[in-house]
Amino acid sequence: MYAYEPRFRDVLVADPRKSAGKGALCVLVSKDFPMRENRWSYPAGFYVKGKIDWYHVKMVRLIKLEDGSFLFPVPTDIRRKMKKKAGDGVNLDIHKDRLYYGMHPDFMMVFFKESGEATNFYVFLSDIDKHRYHEWIWKARTDDERVNRIAKVIEAMYNKQTFKEMRKV
Secondary structure, eight states, X not given: OOOOOOOOSEEEEEOTTSOTTOOOEEEEEOTTSOGGGOOTTOTTOOEXXXXXXXXXXXXXXXXXXXXXXXXEEOOHHHXXXXXXXXXXXXXXXXXXXXXXXXXXXXXXXXXXXXOHHHHHHHHTSOHHHHHHHHHHHHTOSSHHHHHHHHHHHHHHHHTTOOXXXXXXX
């Protein structure tokens, strides 16, 4: 009989930002994570993508600790699927998510002419929702399609819709 003993690199820990009893889990990422590739032009922060066990993740923001290491917050849907608790081992394979779509110049011109209602909603959107809006506008193939997408985004902001809610309509 062969004995197989899995060797995990990382261990789940309770999220120190949450109160005791909450189910939030994180993985401690070492200081050796390649910070030299960090781009200072990331207005949304420091994002990673990759796999935790066999689940794919993208656009997860790492939390920097005072000692220079990082916390990888495990997304809720993946945490529930994994059915693991604090102290259990996981395989974490992450790298920087380098792709960031900033505001398109055409969108910026229209956006700053709009009333405060739409701009106030935009300010309170999560970074990932802002990213999804901008990515969708940048990926338009033609100028007409881009104009239509910009109009749809402005309308969604007046209706106080996130990106997912806008796309459902």
